[in-house]
Amino acid sequence: MTEKQAVMVTGGAGYIGSHVVRQLGEAGERVVVLDNLSTGFRESVLHGELIIGDTGDQALVSDVLQKHNVGAVMHFAAHTIVPESVSNPLKYYKNNTCCSRNLLECCTQAGVEHVIFSSTAAVYGIPQGAKANEDTPTAPINAYGTSKLMTEWMLRDLSLATNLRHVALRYFNVAGSDPECRIGQSTKKATLLIKVACEAAVGKREKLCIFGTDYPTPDGTGIRDYIHVEDLASAHLAALDYLRRGGDSTTLNCGYGHGYSVREVLDAVQRVNGQALNIIEEPRRAGDPPELVAAIERIQQTLDWTPRHDDLDFIVKTSLAWERTLLEKARG
Numbered sequence: 626m627t628e629k630q631a632v633m634v635t636g637g638a639g640y641i642g643s644h645v646v647r648q649l650g651e652a653g654e655r656v657v658v659l660d661n662l663s664t665g666f667r668e669s670v671l672h673g674e675l676i677i678g679d680t681g682d683q684a685l686v687s688d689v690l691q692k693h694n695v696g697a698v699m700h701f702a703a704h705t706i707v708p709e710s711v712s713n714p715l716k717y718y719k720n721n722t723c724c725s726r727n728l729l730e731c732c733t734q735a736g737v738e739h740v741i742f743s744s745t746a747a748v749y750g751i752p753q754g755a756k757a758n759e760d761t762p763t764a765p766i767n768a769y770g771t772s773k774l775m776t777e778w779m780l781r782d783l784s785l786a787t788n789l790r791h792v793a794l795r796y797f798n799v800a801g802s803d804p805e806c807r808i809g810q811s812t813k814k815a816t817l818l819i820k821v822a823c824e825a826a827v828g829k830r831e832k833l834c835i836f837g838t839d840y841p842t843p844d845g846t847g848i849r850d851y852i853h854v855e856d857l858a859s860a861h862l863a864a865l866d867y868l869r870r871g872g873d874s875t876t877l878n879c880g881y882g883h884g885y886s887v888r889e890v891l892d893a894v895q896r897v898n899g900q901a902l903n904i905i906e907e908p909r910r911a912g913d914p915p916e917l918v919a920a921i922e923r924i925q926q927t928l929d930w931t932p933r934h935d936d937l938d939f940i941v942k943t944s945l946a947w948e949r950t951l952l953e954k955a956r957g
């Protein structure tokens with residue numbers, strides 16, 4: 626009997642990748658993780674084999690694809706800090722664009738059939754309406770968004786020229802963690818709202834700031850579509866299933882289709898934690914759109930995907946539990 630084809634997960638030791646790896650393991654998939662551990666953690670890989678290396682290393686990538694009989698690649702490995710992408714764009718084009726190009730070349734040479742790519746709502750920049758659908762013109766306003774969009778374009782062009790089919794998933798605001806608290810978001814210098822608020826809630830930060838209270842939204846603060854990482858992870862498995870059943874290449878928003886304001890998020894953190902936070906109101910942060918929410922009709926029509934955690938309190942609860950776990954680990 627021929628060996629079952631493996632799924633290669635780049636960046637599988639990172640926040641989102643590690644949740645996907647765990648779910649792939651639970652689904653009985655053979656998994657090989659390629660991660661250079663620049664921001665990921667060895668102990669976050671709960672399933673499959675971890676190979677420490679870079680997606681830019683063509684010899685290594687080709688070797689892994691061939692040795693493990695890889696049929697599908699899920700590509701998470703990337704730099705993801707937006708302000709850093711503004712100050713050091715070439716770092717982002719190198720890792721997120723050039724290394725993706727390298728990976729895709731290896732994939733086409735090795736005959737990999739399916740690629741699932743971590744894209745981002747940052748490709749939309751500041752859209753005209755509050756809801757962005759996949760046909761909304763892309764207009765990224767930072768190198769992070771552009772570097773990801775360029776990979777979407779490479780995939781699109783490869784779909785026309787080769788047998789490689791892909792799903793590009795445009796993530797909205799990802800938060801939460803494994804409800805069993807085995808893995809979570811461990812980013813050192815967090816800037817994302819729910820992570821920062823949970824750090825403040827467990828006492829790792831003295832205060833947190835609301836960036837902008839004068840937006841044209843009901844309470845004046847920014848609105849985003851927060852999706853639980855477990856639901857985002859299950860969308861990847863649904864995308865894999867879709868491609869294996871012969872689905873065409875496509876690009877799909879990943880969100881719940883409704884949003885919460887910064888104040889609503891902070892209220893949830895205070896409610897779940899049972900304690901008031903020290904909240905400071907600050908001016909708007911450059912480049913933040915007032916409202917960014919996913920139109921989700923296409924993902925609903927395309928994938929067999931049912932989100933299970935569309936519940937802000939649950940997102941916050943699991944984020945808080947993980948923050949406490951990190952604190953205990955740090956205390957030894």
Ligand code: UD1
Pocket residue numbers: 706707708745746747748769796797798799816817818819821833834835836837846847848849887910913
């Ligand atoms: C971030 C990325 C975006 C990416 C998205 C999903 C930035 C600038 N943008 O979105 O490109 O597509 O994640 O991965 O990193 N806020 C505060 N106080 C804080 C932090 C945030 O008020 O301490 C507010 C922001 O102004 C915004 C909302 O909370 O209105 C969410 O911000 P954040 O969690 O940083 O994510 P985004 O910027 O929406």
